[in-house]
Amino acid sequence: MSLLSAVARAGPSSQISVHSVQRTLLPSIVPTLNLVDAKRHKTDKAGQQKRPPTGTPSQAGYLKREEKSNRWRKALLQFRPLPANQLDHPLFNPETEGKLEVPAFTPKTITAADSIGQAYEIEPPADDPLRIFGLPRSVHFEFRILTKPYTVVRQVTKDTVEYLSRAKKQSSAQNRLVMTGRAGCGKSFLMLQAVEHCVRDEWIVIYIPRAINLVNSTTPYAYDIRTQTYLQPAYSFQTLQRMLTVNKAKLAEIPLVEDLVLEKQTLTKGTKLTKVIEFAIAERARTVGQSPAILDAVMRSLDVQTDFPVLLAVDEIQALYGKSSYKDPHFLPIQPYHLSLPRLILEYASGKRQFSRGAVLGALSVSQTLHPVPLELSDALGLEDMHAFPISPFQKRNKEMLLYTEGLKKLAVPEKLTLEEATGVFEVWKGRKAIGREGMYYDEMLLGKYTESAGNARDFVWKGLLNTLEA
Numbered sequence: 001m002s003l004l005s006a007v008a009r010a011g012p013s014s015q016i017s018v019h020s021v022q023r024t025l026l027p028s029i030v031p032t033l034n035l036v037d038a039k040r041h042k043t044d045k046a047g048q049q050k051r052p053p054t055g056t057p058s059q060a061g062y063l064k065r066e067e068k069s070n071r072w073r074k075a076l077l078q079f080r081p082l083p084a085n086q087l088d089h090p091l092f093n094p095e096t097e098g099k100l101e102v103p104a105f106t107p108k109t110i111t112a113a114d115s116i117g118q119a120y121e122i123e124p125p126a127d128d129p130l131r132i133f134g135l136p137r138s139v140h141f142e143f144r145i146l147t148k149p150y151t152v153v154r155q156v157t158k159d160t161v162e163y164l165s166r167a168k169k170q171s172s173a174q175n176r177l178v179m180t181g182r183a184g185c186g187k188s189f190l191m192l193q194a195v196e197h198c199v200r201d202e203w204i205v206i207y208i209p210r211a212i213n214l215v216n217s218t219t220p221y222a223y224d225i226r227t228q229t230y231l232q233p234a235y236s237f238q239t240l241q242r243m244l245t246v247n248k249a250k251l252a253e254i255p256l257v258e259d260l261v262l263e264k265q266t267l268t269k270g271t272k273l274t275k276v277i278e279f280a281i282a283e284r285a286r287t288v289g290q291s292p293a294i295l296d297a298v299m300r301s302l303d304v305q306t307d308f309p310v311l312l313a314v315d316e317i318q319a320l321y322g323k324s325s326y327k328d329p330h331f332l333p334i335q336p337y338h339l340s341l342p343r344l345i346l347e348y349a350s351g352k353r354q355f356s357r358g359a360v361l362g363a364l365s366v367s368q369t370l371h372p373v374p375l376e377l378s379d380a381l382g383l384e385d386m387h388a389f390p391i392s393p394f395q396k397r398n399k400e401m402l403l404y405t406e407g408l409k410k411l412a413v414p415e416k417l418t419l420e421e422a423t424g425v426f427e428v429w430k431g432r433k434a435i436g437r438e439g440m441y442y443d444e445m446l447l448g449k450y451t452e453s454a455g456n457a458r459d460f461v462w463k464g465l466l467n468t469l470e471a
Contacts, residue, residue, distance in 0.1 A: 100431035115153045117420035119428045122149040133207040136188040152424040167359040168309045173351040175359035181413035183366040184458025191363045204247045204310045211316040217325035231340045236291035244277040260297045292340045310358035317362035319371040346404040380405035416455025
């Protein structure tokens with residue numbers, strides 16, 4: 001028989017009140033909140049109890065808030081560096097870090113006759129696109145392991161550089177390429193090499209390494225009645241900031257081609273583009289919502305100028321031709337060409353807008369399963385062999401999206417590294433002491449991992465070199 005039932009049964013003639021039961025018996029059954037708090041919150045050295053956190057277990061939603069705060073705290077600790085006194089493992093000893101002496105990545109060195117298979121170090125200054133615009137995730141992880149950005153020149157690298165040298169004097173409508181190839185063949189690295197070459201060759205560079213972020217509903221958007229599109233003010237503002245940081249010296253020489261009418265101010269024709277972007281940054285409290293209009297005015301000025309060639313490089317470009325995660329008020333998906341930034345890129349990719357001098361480069365990311373290559377882009381580039389199943393001619397195509405694929409050319413990236421190129425990649429990881437040990441037979445490791453990966457660049461590094469006990 002439980003204690004509560006014993007209280008309820010017949011007993012002495014004197015009645016027992018409910019308050020007396022709560023005072024005498026309930027504390028022995030259920031511990032009070034004070035006892036729980038005393039166990040949860042320790043005392044400091046002075047013997048005084050520490051201040052409890054906001055909220056108590058008795059409040060509604062306490063456990064959910066605590067779980068959310070712990071999850072946020074773990075996310076922060078994931079990228080927080082350890083204190084120096086805890087870095088006592090030999091792995092963190094600077095002397096164990098390999099010192100690889102290789103030439104710097106410059107337009108002159110990578111076009112040399114013996115540059116194929118040679119490793120180069122990218123020495124990014126403070127305003128380099130690598131630092132400002134960012135990197136694709138796979139490339140970013142490799143550079144974090146190497147602690148420095150290195151790259152190996154391939155034959156397709158030299159072909160791309162030669163193509164850009166010719167495009168330097170032509171309209172971008174004649175130079176619209178999309179890099180294609182199997183997953184892991186090196187498309188993102190090739191695009192990074194093209195971007196680094198152009199920024200060192202006096203180009204104006206606009207680099208978008210993760211185009212999926214333009215359509216995955218991670219930035220605010222608002223409908224604009226004037227253009228009948230959905231504006232993305234936050235991402236447009238960030239793009240203006242990055243363009244100014246990377247190309248400040250060149251933008252200072254380019255004037256605004258037409259008056260820019262804002263809500264409370266008008267920037268007159270002839271104002272330098274640096275002044276226009278600096279005004280948007282200084283008045284960000286009022287101009288963030290107008291950033292798409294400012295970005296469009298800056299791009300129109302870049303269209304007509306002929307002093308500098310312009311490179312628009314977009315990785316994961318297939319996401320702009322598929323479905324977006326944005327929803328309209330009826331909860332229907334918004335097409336990418338109804339979003340301001342994807343529409344701007346698609347207009348340059350299709351030739352509806354063009355730079356007087358420059359090129360448009362895109363790269364497919366086949367490993368992105370949530371954003372596969374759509375049929376419209378696959379038909380335009382002739383990529384029927386990349387699909388798991390045969391494509392039927394009766395499958396429905398988006399007629400409006402087909403207009404944005406006209407004139408695109410394919411730049412096929414080789415599926416395999418040559419042995420000379422694989423040797424250069426191997427020397428980078430070996431020279432930085434990311435792999436190997438004393439007395440190891442490196443020739444056998446190189447040939448073995450090259451054979452296992454079938455020459456695929458990503459598999460050669462991640463499933464080959466870094467997936468061994470010697471890594």
